[in-house]
Amino acid sequence: MEDLVLQEYNKKGIILLAKAKTKFVCQNCGYVSPRYLGRCPNCGVWNQMVEEVDRPEAAKASATPSRRVSDLESKPVSIDDVSFEKEPRIKTELSELNRVLGGGIVPGSLVLIGGDPGIGKSTLLTQVSGQLSKIGGKVLYVSGEESASQIKMRADRLGVSGKNLFLYPQTDMSYIRQTIDEMHPDYLIIDSIQTMDEPEITSAVGSISQVREVTAELMNIAKQQNITVFVVGHVTKGGAIAGPKILEHMVDTVLYFEGDTHHSYRILRSVKNRFGSTNEIGIFEMQTKGLVEVTNPSEIFLEERLANANGSAVVVSMEGTRPILVEIQSLITPTIFGNAKRTATGLDHNRVSVIMAVLEKRGNLMLQNQDAYLKSTGGVKLDEPAIDLALAMSIASSYKNMGIPGTDCFVGEVGLTGEIRRVNRIDQRVNEAEKLGFKRIFVPKNNMGDWSKDNKIQIIGVSTVSDAMNKIFN
Numbered sequence: 001m002e003d004l005v006l007q008e009y010n011k012k013g014i015i016l017l018a019k020a021k022t023k024f025v026c027q028n029c030g031y032v033s034p035r036y037l038g039r040c041p042n043c044g045v046w047n048q049m050v051e052e053v054d055r056p057e058a059a060k061a062s063a064t065p066s067r068r069v070s071d072l073e074s075k076p077v078s079i080d081d082v083s084f085e086k087e088p089r090i091k092t093e094l095s096e097l098n099r100v101l102g103g104g105i106v107p108g109s110l111v112l113i114g115g116d117p118g119i120g121k122s123t124l125l126t127q128v129s130g131q132l133s134k135i136g137g138k139v140l141y142v143s144g145e146e147s148a149s150q151i152k153m154r155a156d157r158l159g160v161s162g163k164n165l166f167l168y169p170q171t172d173m174s175y176i177r178q179t180i181d182e183m184h185p186d187y188l189i190i191d192s193i194q195t196m197d198e199p200e201i202t203s204a205v206g207s208i209s210q211v212r213e214v215t216a217e218l219m220n221i222a223k224q225q226n227i228t229v230f231v232v233g234h235v236t237k238g239g240a241i242a243g244p245k246i247l248e249h250m251v252d253t254v255l256y257f258e259g260d261t262h263h264s265y266r267i268l269r270s271v272k273n274r275f276g277s278t279n280e281i282g283i284f285e286m287q288t289k290g291l292v293e294v295t296n297p298s299e300i301f302l303e304e305r306l307a308n309a310n311g312s313a314v315v316v317s318m319e320g321t322r323p324i325l326v327e328i329q330s331l332i333t334p335t336i337f338g339n340a341k342r343t344a345t346g347l348d349h350n351r352v353s354v355i356m357a358v359l360e361k362r363g364n365l366m367l368q369n370q371d372a373y374l375k376s377t378g379g380v381k382l383d384e385p386a387i388d389l390a391l392a393m394s395i396a397s398s399y400k401n402m403g404i405p406g407t408d409c410f411v412g413e414v415g416l417t418g419e420i421r422r423v424n425r426i427d428q429r430v431n432e433a434e435k436l437g438f439k440r441i442f443v444p445k446n447n448m449g450d451w452s453k454d455n456k457i458q459i460i461g462v463s464t465v466s467d468a469m470n471k472i473f474n
Contacts, residue, residue: 022051023052024036024037024051024052025052026040026045029042029043036051051201051207087107089101089105089106091104094127094282094284095295096284096295097128099280099282100269100270100280100281100282101275102275107186108226108227109222109229109252109253109274109275110218110219110222110250111228111229111231111255112193112231112233112241112247112253112254112255113230113232113255113257114233114235114254115257119258120259120286121232124284125189125230125232126141126155126158126160127158127160129160129165130162130165132186133163134164136164137164138166138183138184138187139166139187139189140185140187141166142170143170143189143191144171144190145191145192148167148169157289158289172199173196173198173214176196177221180225185227186228187227187229187230188218188227188228188229189230190218190229190231190232191232192231192232193214193215193218193247194206197210201213211247215251219250233247251272252274253270253272253274253275254270254271255269256271258379258381259379263379264285264286264287265284265286265300267283267379280322281324297378298324299436300378301324301377302325302436307406308405308406310402311330311331311332311394311395311398312328312394312397312403313330313391313394313408313409314326314327314328314410314438315328315386315409315410316386316429316441317382318425318429323428323429324380326378326380328347328377329374329376330373330394330395330398331372332367333370334370334371335369341371341372341373343372343373343374344374346375346379347374347375347381347387347391348383352374355392358415358465359395359396362466363418363466363469367399370399374394386424386429388412388413389410389412389413389442389444389462389468393410393472396469396473405440407438407439408439408441408472409433409440409441410441410442410468411426411443411447412443412468414465419463420464420465420467420468423447426447430457430459433457434455434456434457438457439458440457441459441460442460446461447461
């Protein structure tokens with residue numbers, strides 16, 4: 001009888017309420033079972049049965065008339081007849097955060113922030129909460145990991161205060177919904193999504209079904225009540241946000257807080273943004289009194305660079321709409337084992353292997369018996385194709401034991417035949433290199449002339465990898 005739906009009746013015998021029951025759905029094939037099974041009987045996959053809420057039929061039937069009314073109101077409309085009013089964005093005092101969000105906070109948006117433990121997610125949101133409360137917004141900070149006194153200690157250290165900032169240590173979503181209905185906040189902070197509990201779900205807190213249901217509830221709150229919601233998400237060992245991938249699909253913006261806990265610099269990277277460009281980054285420095293934005297990150301990444309060092313090359317990389325200069329370092333040494341070792345930090349390992357193969361085939365460098373250790377300095381992860389030329393020149397410099405002048409920088413994509421291919425936004429890259437005092441920049445020959453003003457920096461076009469090495473090392 002436990003599997004049957006329990007119902008309540010009034011004196012006349014009319015059904016008043018039907019309680020929700022749960023079912024277990026295979027995430028691989030969709031097979032539905034009334035109880036948990038370790039192995040799906042339909043597809044045979046193990047550990048894929050996830051608990052979900054089975055909505056009562058009475059609730060579905062009662063919702064039918066309202067859906068029919070809305071169907072009559074919502075008809076296909078020509079795109080030219082759709083009215084659109086651009087909502088003003090809310091600016092915070094952190095211009096780096098505004099940049100990553102696409103110009104500011106969009107009212108009614110759902111923002112997910114992920115990152116390693118201790119990287120500074122709660123610190124960032126505490127600072128943002130204080131700034132939003134100062135401009136007149138009512139902020140509700142819901143924490144499932146810390147007590148109110150612990151959050152107060154961090155707020156005092158960061159200098160955050162205000163009558164419009166309310167702390168609410170709670171994990172039960174029913175109480176959180178009730179509090180939101182009573183307070184009507186402008187901003188809602190959830191720290192973190194993995195600690196929230198949906199009472200209708202009997203599975204453990206932090207499970208896939210719990211995270212999905214809580215996120216769906218927060219999305220409804222954001223859209224229906226026009227409340228901006230910030231959600232903190234834990235990450236797995238691989239660096240991805242823990243929980244189902246649908247979590248990232250449901251939210252409007254996904255931000256990753258990156259950095260090394262042994263260094264003070266943090267990078268806030270946008271990987272999804274419905275209201276702005278993706279792959280934008282914001283640079284912060286973690287100090288005693290909180291996160292301080294870095295307005296010129298190129299100087300930070302290059303300040304400890306040795307002049308004319310072997311195996312060092314500077315690339316002008318585009319992170320979203322911002323050009324930054326980063327040093328790429330290479331160390332090429334003869335291997336003492338049978339197979340050469342390839343290690344890359346902040347760079348794609350496959351890209352490094354391809355560039356080394358091109359240098360060996362097209363540049364006549366014997367690299368198959370050489371160990372290669374490469375990294376991008378400052379903790380920045382570089383993944384755009386325009387870094388190929390700087391990567392190749394850094395490897396060639398270390399192999400030849402010849403330094404590259406400290407006033408040279410590189411931009412260009414390397415093809416498998418050794419050609420240097422055109423890159424985008426060359427004008428912004430050249431201007432950024434000139435602003436930081438570089439004397440020469442090597443660019444693809446097909447990009448020559450793609451700028452409108454005279455530059456003091458010398459612009460050198462190269463067509464192949466061999467051409468670039470001849471102009472640098474000869």
